Amino acid sequence: MTSRREFIRHSALASAAAVATPASTFAILHKDRQPEDILAGHGSHTYKVDKGWARISINANPLSNCHEMVQDSKGRLIMLGDCTMNNILIFDKSGKLLDYWGNSFPGGHGLTLSKEGGDDFLFLTDCGWYQDRTGATKRQAGQVIKTDLTGRLIFAIGHPRTIGVYKDDEYFQPTETAVAPNGDIYVADGYGSDYIIQYNARGQYIRHFGGHHNANPEHNLVNAHGVCVDLRDKDKPTLICTSREENCFKVFTLDGKFIRRIDLPGMYVCRAVPSGEHIYAGICWSKDANGKRIDGDSGFVTILDGANKVISNPGGEAPVYKNGVLQPTLKAANTVFQHGHDVCVDDDQNLYVCQWNANHTPPVKLTRV
Template identity: 60%
Template sequence: MKRRDFTKKSSMAIGAGLTTTFMGFNINKNVKEEATIIGHGDYKYKVIKDWGNLDSTKTPVLNCHEMVMDSKGRLIMVTDEVKNNIIIYDKSGKLLNSWGTWFPGGHGLTLSKEGEEDFLFIADCGWFLGKDNGWHKQAGRILKMTTDGKLIFNIGHPSTIGVYEKDEPFMPTEVAVAPNGDFYVADGYGSDYILQYSADGEFIRRFGGNKEGQKEEKLSNAHGVAVDTRDPQNPVLICTSRNENSFKYFTLDGKFIKTVELPGLYVCRPVIDDNNIYAGVCWSKTREGKGWVKDTGFVTVMEGDKVVSNPGGTAPEYVGGKLQPMYQDSPIFNHGHDVCVDEDKNLYVCQWNASKSYPIKLERV
């Protein structure tokens, strides 16, 4: 039986037992929560909410910001909880290891494969929870580390090399690594520039920002960045402009290419797997279009530049080739922040501002 046929029959079988509707989301009170199915088309998932739950007295989290899978198949996550900034799971959700007490603004996590060895780029955005239980900010930094916590190098405020003025904020949120080893830093909570460095950490250029250049080249909340190698002969850079509900594409030397509009979606970083882009949606707008709303996150899935599924959100709809606004449809997520994809196309969703909850697994059906 083909996978697609199996998916359709499985969906029909599950759907036959769904009897209660809540906010447009079907739930059978006699069916365990793990049987909840979300998503659209060929991208449907079973929700496993307790997949990554740990003992919070021993391995706590504040915000589960981002996750990557290393060459050993381990799932590595960054949190801004300084008792254990890095948490390492196996794919069953079992805790393998934890380390790190050095980045109170732990936000971005990117895997760099260099030969036979994996490295981590960690973006400390500078936001941190103080002893007064209030949120404070300071200048951020980028750290390159081994997967067991050894520091390779540390990059601080760009003003130290004359790239920023001293009073320009630098609060980086993400790193992306190019095939030649150059890496790109998204200053998503600072000045919205994308900063390009060589593999050794030497500054090359900056672009984007929220002040200079044409409007199409500007970024507003440049929250994420990814190197897109789906066309190996023509790699490009995808940058999040979250306040504009869009991804913007640039050449690797910073020249603007195009904008992909995602109406209603305040998306985080683009995660590329095969021909797909996956992204956490932190918020969606009200149906009246009056700005973002708390606790309205979900996940979006794209084939190329087209949205094909919104697990936890409304089905994507194109009218005359134009994508219509999308909204949360099911109260599964608070604020989707990142998506990690395994080899079976299961998703692991990290959340921001979700009552210190652990990651949720979406099992592909």
């Protein structure tokens, strides 16, 4: 017998398909929509912008902030947001909504796909920040949850204070996870105490590093918003950790030893997303020509090559290097994005850009040209 939940889900999906917003209607509802032929990016990484890609009903599947997206082994695009009517939305590459679930993550923020044997699993990070019914911002303890692709709970990673790792005055507001080839889990405490916490595949604590109190300040992290395992050099896998307030990535060994930093002046960068030889990342804010952060719509996307050199900035100005040093990058004159929070790269090298604080809009598709 079909459960009430499944009946509601399938009815809503049918309704969404019936009333999916066509591109012309989307342009009326969202006046910031760009013309169909607008291009963003530079050189070999130039893209056609499609803000009407996601064919969903805003009534059946409302959105608050679209935080992150991954592609699973079946080619489906899985998005995590912080609207508890549907934390998880699952699309095909045409933008059709295939499924949705989740109503327990008011701070839904980080989404990582883990491939274990022939199965896919998700690590969902709730950062603990949320808005109540009055619109006021509240904070509660963050959490990291491992599920299968249907939302079935596998296990949860609790507050590090419960195992004596954190002091009483250290907050835990995790923002991101990454999974190493051996199954080790790395949790970025980006809105809390800025540590990267390493666990084994069963969620048992190994170590933590980063934070604010290292003898060498280069080893500190300031807003450790993202973490990823970089396998571009398969013989020397590394961790790329975001230090967003410092406008850079910091690279560590898998056991937490600092290697180097990758400066991205003017860019408040989110997590690094390796794909092929490149790294992609959303820029949540950028600075103006005087070096002051623009808190309004100043985000874009940045793309680095295999040598960690910026080669394209969709939505931003072209990268400029002087004597091998990247100069501060400004947003483009014509705004494409409000805030870049995450980039998903599909198997055709198209991009899907999730945005924070973007007027309840779905991810933007960038089709490579």
